[in-house]
Amino acid sequence: MPTRSFAVITQYQNRNISLPKRHTKDSAGYDLASAEMVTLNPGEIHLVPTGLKVYMPPGEVLLVIIRSSWAVKKRCVLANQVGVIDRDYVDNPDNEGHIFIPIENRGPEPVIIKAGERIAQGIFVKFGVTDNDISDADRQGGFGSTTQ
Ligand SMILES: O=c1ccn([C@H]2C[C@H](O)[C@@H](COP(=O)(O)OP(=O)(O)OP(=O)(O)O)O2)c(=O)[nH]1
Numbered sequence: 001m002p003t004r005s006f007a008v009i010t011q012y013q014n015r016n017i018s019l020p021k022r023h024t025k026d027s028a029g030y031d032l033a034s035a036e037m038v039t040l041n042p043g044e045i046h047l048v049p050t051g052l053k054v055y056m057p058p059g060e061v062l063l064v065i066i067r068s069s070w071a072v073k074k075r076c077v078l079a080n081q082v083g084v085i086d087r088d089y090v091d092n093p094d095n096e097g098h099i100f101i102p103i104e105n106r107g108p109e110p111v112i113i114k115a116g117e118r119i120a121q122g123i124f125v126k127f128g129v130t131d132n133d134i135s136d137a138d139r140q141g142g143f144g145s146t147t148q
């Protein structure tokens with residue numbers, strides 16, 4: 001398994017998906033683009049597909065945050081404020097670990113997201129666990145998959 005890397009999911013091979021990049025040498029965020037064209041009407045939330053999955057070492061999480069330009073110029077926010085991409089999401093049997101960006105149009109005008117347009121950024125962050133933590137279940141999917 002790769003240590004820390006993005007990959008294109010099977011369903012989006014041959015769709016010209018670029019792997020996320022940091023755009024300057026000290027940028028924290030790997031810019032995440034939409035894999036498809038999406039029209040977002042005012043007030044609408046859309047789960048934007050990226051066509052990507054991500055591998056991480058144990059103890060890391062990828063946090064997904066809106067690009068400021070999209071917040072300020074397009075009045076778009078993430079419906080969950082910050083997306084949490086768990087390490088065990090990758091290659092899950094439900095959707096292979098496809099990363100979605102739940103974007104919401106908070107402005108008065110429709111917003112068009114073009115395929116390949118960078119709307120959010122992913123930041124790798126280390127996290128801690130409590131003493132005697134015994135969580136050992138495997139993840140089956142995302143967006144409520146662990147809800148009983
Ligand atoms: O913006 C997001 C947020 C989450 N996810 C995927 C990756 C993450 O590992 C999984 C679960 O996310 P989270 O734990 O935030 O949601 P949940 O409602 O607790 O679902 P689950 O029960 O599947 O953990 O969904 C995304 O693709 N984009």
Ligand SMILES: [Mg+2]
Binds near residue numbers: 146
């Ligand atoms: Mg969860």
